[in-house]
Amino acid sequence: MAESNMTNLRTLIAIAVEEATKLRAHDVEAEHLLLALSSRPTTVAGSALAKQGFSYEVIQSALNEEQLSSLRAAGVEPVPEVRLASTRRRRRPGWGASAKESLRSASQLGKKFKHRKMEELDLLLGILHAELGTVPRALTIAGIDKPTLIRALESSR
Amino acid sequence: MYVAYMHTSDIAPVGGPADDLAAAVALRKLADRLEDAAVEAAMRQGWTWTQVAQALGVTRQAVHRKHIQRLADSGIDLRRRNG
Numbered sequence: 001m002a003e004s005n006m007t008n009l010r011t012l013i014a015i016a017v018e019e020a021t022k023l024r025a026h027d028v029e030a031e032h033l034l035l036a037l038s039s040r041p042t043t044v045a046g047s048a049l050a051k052q053g054f055s056y057e058v059i060q061s062a063l064n065e066e067q068l069s070s071l072r073a074a075g076v077e078p079v080p081e082v083r084l085a086s087t088r089r090r091r092r093p094g095w096g097a098s099a100k101e102s103l104r105s106a107s108q109l110g111k112k113f114k115h116r117k118m119e120e121l122d123l124l125l126g127i128l129h130a131e132l133g134t135v136p137r138a139l140t141i142a143g144i145d146k147p148t149l150i151r152a153l154e155s156s157r
Numbered sequence: 158m159y160v161a162y163m164h165t166s167d168i169a170p171v172g173g174p175a176d177d178l179a180a181a182v183a184l185r186k187l188a189d190r191l192e193d194a195a196v197e198a199a200m201r202q203g204w205t206w207t208q209v210a211q212a213l214g215v216t217r218q219a220v221h222r223k224h225i226q227r228l229a230d231s232g233i234d235l236r237r238r239n240g
Binding site: 025073085 | 169171174177179180182183184191193194195218226228229
Protein backbone atom coordinates (compact mmCIF):
# COMPACT_ATOMS: atom_id res chain seq x y z
CA MET A 1 0.00 0.00 0.00
CA ALA A 2 2.79 2.38 0.98
CA GLU A 3 4.71 1.42 -2.14
CA SER A 4 1.67 2.15 -4.25
CA ASN A 5 1.32 5.59 -2.65
CA MET A 6 4.99 6.31 -3.31
CA THR A 7 4.68 5.20 -6.93
CA ASN A 8 1.60 7.38 -7.38
CA LEU A 9 3.33 10.38 -5.83
CA ARG A 10 6.48 9.83 -7.88
CA THR A 11 4.41 9.69 -11.08
CA LEU A 12 2.49 12.76 -9.99
CA ILE A 13 5.68 14.72 -9.30
CA ALA A 14 7.06 13.74 -12.71
CA ILE A 15 3.85 14.99 -14.37
CA ALA A 16 3.99 18.25 -12.37
CA VAL A 17 7.60 18.82 -13.49
CA GLU A 18 6.52 18.22 -17.10
CA GLU A 19 3.61 20.69 -16.68
CA ALA A 20 6.02 23.34 -15.36
CA THR A 21 8.48 22.66 -18.20
CA LYS A 22 5.70 22.85 -20.81
CA LEU A 23 4.62 26.23 -19.43
CA ARG A 24 8.27 27.46 -19.42
CA ALA A 25 8.09 27.99 -15.64
CA HIS A 26 11.36 28.30 -13.71
CA ASP A 27 9.88 26.42 -10.76
CA VAL A 28 7.23 23.80 -10.12
CA GLU A 29 4.43 25.59 -8.27
CA ALA A 30 1.14 24.51 -6.65
CA GLU A 31 -0.73 25.06 -9.92
CA HIS A 32 1.46 22.48 -11.69
CA LEU A 33 0.76 19.95 -8.93
CA LEU A 34 -2.97 20.68 -9.28
CA LEU A 35 -2.80 20.21 -13.07
CA ALA A 36 -0.92 16.93 -12.54
CA LEU A 37 -3.56 15.69 -10.07
CA SER A 38 -6.40 16.57 -12.42
CA SER A 39 -4.67 14.90 -15.37
CA ARG A 40 -5.13 11.47 -13.77
CA PRO A 41 -8.90 10.93 -13.40
CA THR A 42 -8.43 7.26 -12.49
CA THR A 43 -6.61 8.08 -9.22
CA VAL A 44 -8.44 8.85 -5.95
CA ALA A 45 -7.67 12.58 -6.09
CA GLY A 46 -8.18 12.89 -9.84
CA SER A 47 -11.51 11.07 -9.65
CA ALA A 48 -12.64 13.19 -6.65
CA LEU A 49 -11.82 16.33 -8.65
CA ALA A 50 -13.59 15.01 -11.74
CA LYS A 51 -16.72 14.20 -9.70
CA GLN A 52 -16.83 17.86 -8.65
CA GLY A 53 -16.52 18.90 -12.31
CA PHE A 54 -12.82 19.78 -12.24
CA SER A 55 -11.24 18.17 -15.26
CA TYR A 56 -7.71 19.05 -16.38
CA GLU A 57 -9.22 21.39 -19.00
CA VAL A 58 -11.42 23.22 -16.45
CA ILE A 59 -8.42 23.82 -14.16
CA GLN A 60 -6.18 24.84 -17.06
CA SER A 61 -8.82 27.33 -18.18
CA ALA A 62 -9.19 28.75 -14.64
CA LEU A 63 -5.39 29.19 -14.40
CA ASN A 64 -5.27 30.89 -17.82
CA GLU A 65 -8.02 33.27 -16.77
CA GLU A 66 -6.12 34.08 -13.55
CA GLN A 67 -3.00 34.92 -15.58
CA LEU A 68 -4.98 37.18 -17.95
CA SER A 69 -6.80 38.85 -15.07
CA SER A 70 -3.52 39.51 -13.24
CA LEU A 71 -1.97 41.03 -16.37
CA ARG A 72 -5.07 43.19 -16.87
CA ALA A 73 -4.62 44.44 -13.27
CA ALA A 74 -1.30 45.90 -14.46
CA GLY A 75 -2.91 47.29 -17.64
CA VAL A 76 -1.20 44.71 -19.85
CA GLU A 77 -2.97 42.99 -22.72
CA PRO A 78 -2.10 39.34 -23.40
CA VAL A 79 0.74 38.69 -25.87
CA PRO A 80 -0.25 36.26 -28.68
CA GLU A 81 1.12 32.75 -27.99
CA VAL A 82 2.89 32.72 -31.35
CA ARG A 83 5.19 35.52 -30.12
CA LEU A 84 6.00 33.57 -26.96
CA ALA A 85 6.94 30.29 -28.64
CA SER A 86 10.49 29.20 -27.83
CA THR A 87 12.67 26.13 -27.43
CA ARG A 88 12.38 24.58 -23.97
CA ARG A 89 15.07 25.20 -21.37
CA ARG A 90 17.25 22.19 -20.66
CA ARG A 91 17.36 22.92 -16.93
CA ARG A 92 14.86 20.98 -14.85
CA PRO A 93 12.55 23.38 -12.99
CA GLY A 94 13.25 23.87 -9.28
CA TRP A 95 10.70 23.74 -6.47
CA GLY A 96 8.71 26.92 -5.90
CA ALA A 97 7.47 28.14 -2.53
CA SER A 98 3.80 27.34 -3.22
CA ALA A 99 4.60 23.72 -4.18
CA LYS A 100 6.77 23.27 -1.08
CA GLU A 101 4.00 24.71 1.08
CA SER A 102 1.42 22.38 -0.51
CA LEU A 103 3.66 19.37 0.18
CA ARG A 104 4.23 20.54 3.76
CA SER A 105 0.47 20.94 4.34
CA ALA A 106 -0.17 17.54 2.75
CA SER A 107 2.43 15.92 4.97
CA GLN A 108 0.78 17.44 8.06
CA LEU A 109 -2.58 16.06 6.92
CA GLY A 110 -1.02 12.61 6.41
CA LYS A 111 0.44 12.64 9.93
CA LYS A 112 -3.01 13.23 11.42
CA PHE A 113 -3.75 9.61 10.62
CA LYS A 114 -1.58 7.10 12.46
CA HIS A 115 0.78 5.06 10.22
CA ARG A 116 -0.63 6.71 7.14
CA LYS A 117 1.71 7.98 4.41
CA MET A 118 0.97 11.11 2.43
CA GLU A 119 -1.56 10.36 -0.29
CA GLU A 120 -2.61 12.21 -3.40
CA LEU A 121 -5.81 13.38 -1.71
CA ASP A 122 -3.70 14.92 1.08
CA LEU A 123 -1.70 16.76 -1.55
CA LEU A 124 -4.85 18.03 -3.24
CA LEU A 125 -6.18 19.30 0.11
CA GLY A 126 -2.74 20.75 0.90
CA ILE A 127 -2.88 22.75 -2.36
CA LEU A 128 -6.41 23.95 -1.58
CA HIS A 129 -5.38 24.89 1.96
CA ALA A 130 -3.48 27.97 0.62
CA GLU A 131 -5.46 31.18 0.96
CA LEU A 132 -3.37 33.46 -1.23
CA GLY A 133 -1.53 33.02 -4.52
CA THR A 134 -2.22 31.72 -8.01
CA VAL A 135 -4.43 28.70 -7.20
CA PRO A 136 -6.75 30.48 -4.71
CA ARG A 137 -7.05 33.38 -7.16
CA ALA A 138 -7.83 31.06 -10.07
CA LEU A 139 -10.55 29.31 -8.04
CA THR A 140 -12.07 32.61 -6.88
CA ILE A 141 -12.02 34.14 -10.37
CA ALA A 142 -13.68 30.99 -11.75
CA GLY A 143 -16.42 31.36 -9.12
CA ILE A 144 -15.52 28.13 -7.35
CA ASP A 145 -16.65 27.82 -3.73
CA LYS A 146 -13.46 26.47 -2.13
CA PRO A 147 -14.90 25.47 1.29
CA THR A 148 -17.64 23.43 -0.43
CA LEU A 149 -15.06 21.80 -2.70
CA ILE A 150 -12.82 20.93 0.29
CA ARG A 151 -15.78 19.45 2.20
CA ALA A 152 -16.76 17.33 -0.82
CA LEU A 153 -13.16 16.11 -1.27
CA GLU A 154 -12.78 15.29 2.42
CA SER A 155 -15.97 13.26 2.37
CA SER A 156 -14.58 11.20 -0.52
CA ARG A 157 -11.91 9.63 1.75
CA MET B 158 1.21 54.44 13.58
CA TYR B 159 -1.30 51.72 14.39
CA VAL B 160 -1.23 48.90 11.90
CA ALA B 161 -3.98 46.31 11.95
CA TYR B 162 -2.30 43.04 11.02
CA MET B 163 -4.77 40.69 9.41
CA HIS B 164 -4.74 36.93 9.64
CA THR B 165 -4.47 35.45 6.15
CA SER B 166 -8.05 34.15 6.35
CA ASP B 167 -9.22 37.79 6.55
CA ILE B 168 -7.57 38.58 3.21
CA ALA B 169 -9.27 37.77 -0.08
CA PRO B 170 -7.02 36.35 -2.85
CA VAL B 171 -8.60 38.78 -5.35
CA GLY B 172 -8.83 42.57 -5.13
CA GLY B 173 -6.72 45.24 -3.43
CA PRO B 174 -3.01 44.51 -2.98
CA ALA B 175 -3.56 40.86 -3.97
CA ASP B 176 -4.26 42.01 -7.56
CA ASP B 177 -1.08 44.07 -7.77
CA LEU B 178 1.02 41.30 -6.23
CA ALA B 179 -0.46 38.79 -8.69
CA ALA B 180 0.18 41.28 -11.51
CA ALA B 181 3.87 41.36 -10.52
CA VAL B 182 3.98 37.54 -10.65
CA ALA B 183 2.20 37.44 -14.02
CA LEU B 184 4.46 40.16 -15.48
CA ARG B 185 7.59 38.26 -14.36
CA LYS B 186 6.32 35.07 -16.05
CA LEU B 187 5.42 36.98 -19.20
CA ALA B 188 8.78 38.81 -19.27
CA ASP B 189 10.66 35.50 -18.95
CA ARG B 190 8.73 33.90 -21.79
CA LEU B 191 9.00 37.00 -23.98
CA GLU B 192 12.77 37.15 -23.40
CA ASP B 193 13.23 33.46 -24.30
CA ALA B 194 11.19 33.87 -27.50
CA ALA B 195 12.76 37.19 -28.51
CA VAL B 196 16.36 36.05 -27.93
CA GLU B 197 15.67 32.95 -30.03
CA ALA B 198 14.05 35.02 -32.81
CA ALA B 199 16.96 37.49 -32.83
CA MET B 200 19.56 34.70 -33.03
CA ARG B 201 17.60 33.04 -35.85
CA GLN B 202 17.80 36.37 -37.70
CA GLY B 203 21.59 36.44 -37.31
CA TRP B 204 22.06 38.80 -34.35
CA THR B 205 25.25 38.42 -32.33
CA TRP B 206 25.35 37.72 -28.58
CA THR B 207 26.67 41.27 -28.07
CA GLN B 208 23.74 42.81 -29.96
CA VAL B 209 21.19 40.77 -27.99
CA ALA B 210 22.95 41.68 -24.73
CA GLN B 211 22.91 45.39 -25.63
CA ALA B 212 19.21 45.24 -26.51
CA LEU B 213 18.43 43.57 -23.18
CA GLY B 214 20.73 45.87 -21.21
CA VAL B 215 22.79 43.02 -19.76
CA THR B 216 26.31 41.71 -20.33
CA ARG B 217 27.13 39.41 -23.21
CA GLN B 218 28.29 36.80 -20.69
CA ALA B 219 24.95 36.95 -18.84
CA VAL B 220 22.81 36.44 -21.94
CA HIS B 221 25.15 33.72 -23.26
CA ARG B 222 25.10 31.83 -19.96
CA LYS B 223 21.30 32.05 -19.72
CA HIS B 224 20.37 31.01 -23.26
CA ILE B 225 23.24 29.03 -24.85
CA GLN B 226 22.04 25.52 -23.93
CA ARG B 227 18.48 26.17 -24.99
CA LEU B 228 19.53 27.75 -28.28
CA ALA B 229 21.97 24.92 -28.97
CA ASP B 230 18.93 22.61 -28.78
CA SER B 231 16.92 24.85 -31.12
CA GLY B 232 18.97 23.99 -34.18
CA ILE B 233 20.21 27.56 -34.72
CA ASP B 234 23.76 27.72 -36.09
CA LEU B 235 25.49 29.65 -33.31
CA ARG B 236 28.97 29.69 -34.87
CA ARG B 237 30.57 33.11 -35.53
CA ARG B 238 28.13 34.92 -33.22
CA ASN B 239 30.77 36.30 -30.90
CA GLY B 240 30.86 39.79 -32.30
